[in-house]
Structures are given as structure tokens and as C-alpha cells.
Amino acid sequence: MEKVAEILAEASAEAVEPRFRALTDGEVMEKGPGDLVTVADREAEVIISRRLRELLPVPVVGEEAVAADPSLARALVEEPAAWLVDPVDGTSNFVAGRPDFAVMASLVRSGQTVAAWIWQPITKAAYSAELGSGAWRNGSRLVRRPADDAxxxxxxxxxxxxxxxxxxxxxxxxxxxxxxxxxxxxxxxxxxxxxxxxxxxxxxxxxxxxxxxxxxxxxxxxxxxxxxxxxxxxxxxxxxxxxxxxxxxxxxxxxxxxxxxxxxxxxxx
Structure with missing residues (x-):
């Protein structure tokens, strides 16, 4: 669990954070009408995908890879295990210079998410969860308190x-x-x-x-x-x-x- 969290934070530090509020016009593209992608998305996904395969050599279903080849997403239901990667979740915020974006990954086995990681670069908050074992924020266990009765x-x-x-x-x-x-x-x-x-x-x-x-x-x-x-x-x-x-x-x-x-x-x- 800790190793994947390190991979996300390191990829963010290398490919994403240096470009926050520093993107040039040529570093922002459209995958479709209103659907933005940046060089940070693509570079971070390459880094994360390579390092996740080194941990567990199963298919990686990355947002940007699937944009180029939608058939890759079939691994989620056809393979015994697959990684899921969102290199910059909240790309429109990232492009606009707003701090609300994250770097995310999860591990899927037999169609079920068994482990998950969320890294928020600006707040330095690292969230993780493991099926049957709990959820954490920066190493502290998360247990949701009851909602108000009203x-x-x-x-x-x-x-x-x-x-x-x-x-x-x-x-x-x-x-x-x-x-x-x-x-x-x-x-x-x-x-x-x-x-x-x-x-x-x-x-x-x-x-x-x-x-x-x-x-x-x-x-x-x-x-x-x-x-x-x-x-x-x-x-x-x-x-x-x-x-x-x-x-x-x-x-x-x-x-x-x-x-x-x-x-x-x-x-x-």
C-alpha cells in the first residue's frame, strides 16, 4: 500500500506539480469537445503505469491510454487483475490554476476494487483504502462519524x-x-x-x-x-x-x- 502511494506522489512531483499554473498553450489539448488533456496527464500516466507494472505485472487501464484505445478498458472485466490510473483527476481545474485536482490509482481483481489510492498534491493529503482492511488519511484510520438525524x-x-x-x-x-x-x-x-x-x-x-x-x-x-x-x-x-x-x-x-x-x-x- 505504501509503495503505490509513493509512486503517485513521486510522479506528481515530477510531471504534474511543476506545471501547475505554468502550462503553456501548446501543453493543453482537447480529447473531445470540452474534454481537456495536458502534457502533465500524459507524462504522469506513463510514469505511474510503468512503475505499477513493476510492482504487479498486470494490464494498466489509464484514462489517457483508453482515450487512444478504448478496447484497453475491457481488461477490467476480462482480466483477473488490472490497475486503474487517473493521472490528473480534475484536469479542467489544473488548467485553470485551481488547486482541486488529484492523482489516483486503484487495483481491480475479478471486477472488484480491492485497493485504492488518492493523492492531493496541493494539500499533501494521501488517502488509501484496502478491501476489508479499512481506509486511511496520511496514515490515520478514517471512520465516518454518524450523520445528523435531521x-x-x-x-x-x-x-x-x-x-x-x-x-x-x-x-x-x-x-x-x-x-x-x-x-x-x-x-x-x-x-x-x-x-x-x-x-x-x-x-x-x-x-x-x-x-x-x-x-x-x-x-x-x-x-x-x-x-x-x-x-x-x-x-x-x-x-x-x-x-x-x-x-x-x-x-x-x-x-x-x-x-x-x-x-x-x-x-x-
Missing amino acids: PEKWRGTIKSRCLDPLEHHRLQTNARAFGRTSEGLRSAGMEYPLIAEGEQEFILYWRTLPWDHAPGSLLITESGGVSARLSGSPYHPDPPGGEDGLLVASDPAVWEHTRRVLLGRCPAV
Whole structure:
């Protein structure tokens, strides 16, 4: 566990952090409309992938490698084990000079995340989780404290940007039942720890790319929370194009109540 954490921090120090607020125009590209990638993403992924294979020689499913060859993501369901890598989670923040970005990796065995790591370069916070063994922040065990009994005091994030206007309106209207909601930090690696550390009660995601959600989901479940599809089935890191929708919550009762409130009906626009 410690070795992978070192790999992420060292790759960040070598390829990512020197370019923070120092990117040139030629170092920022688009993979698709509005989907940014930088030389830092690509260089960090190469470094991390090489060093992870030295630890365990199994396929690496990296965000940037999959952008070039989508078939690589099939390793998550076809291989006994695979690494997942997100070299810069929150690239748009990184490009804009905002500090909300992370470097992440996880290990998947038989379709299940068994270990996960999140490195936040600016805060120097290292999160890790191991299936059945717990979750940690900088070596200290994370155990999520119980949520307040009053839902009107709960804090959450609703990622509804990808939804149609009517569904977006419905979610935002239903969210008024809670204390405070936002559209998040545009980085799963910054958002998931907020639940594990007791700063929020829930997050509703819609788009769920595996490199974004495998690390944080394990961090949440190993600290006592829930990460499950809207149907109630536990989260598994499927290749892109699979089931959408993911609700993450501090405990099972919060998960059930939040799903019931958010997905209830509201007046039409």
C-alpha cells in the first residue's frame, strides 16, 4: 500500500506539480469537445503505469491510454487483475490554476476494487483504502462519524450537468429538502474524501468513468459509507459505456433517504 502511494506522489512531483499554473498553450489539448488533456496527464500516466507494472505485472487501464484505445478498458472485466490510473483527476481545474485536482490509482481483481489510492498534491493529503482492511488519511484510520438525524442539515453534491433540463430541474427542486447542496469541485478525488471525513453526507454522480470512481468508492465503503448504483447494487468499476448513475453516502440510512428524496417527483418546469 505504501509503495503505490509513493509512486503517485513521486510522479506528481515530477510531471504534474511543476506545471501547475505554468502550462503553456501548446501543453493543453482537447480529447473531445470540452474534454481537456495536458502534457502533465500524459507524462504522469506513463510514469505511474510503468512503475505499477513493476510492482504487479498486470494490464494498466489509464484514462489517457483508453482515450487512444478504448478496447484497453475491457481488461477490467476480462482480466483477473488490472490497475486503474487517473493521472490528473480534475484536469479542467489544473488548467485553470485551481488547486482541486488529484492523482489516483486503484487495483481491480475479478471486477472488484480491492485497493485504492488518492493523492492531493496541493494539500499533501494521501488517502488509501484496502478491501476489508479499512481506509486511511496520511496514515490515520478514517471512520465516518454518524450523520445528523435531521436531513435538512445534510450537505451534498449533485452532479446533474449531463442531464436534460427537466431532470436537472427535478433534482434541484427535490434537493431543497437538504441543508446545502452544490455542483461539486469537478474532481472526484477531491469530492469523495469530503464524505469520508464528515464534511458532506452524500454525492449524486451521473457519469461514472471507472478511473474517477473506483478509488473514492472503496474509500467510502471502507470508512463505513455506501457507494451504490441507483438500483441499489454495489458499485463496480465497469468499462466506459456501462450503467450510469451513482449515489455515495455516509451510511446506509442516509443513502436510502437521499435516493428516495432526490428521485421523487416534483412539479414540472
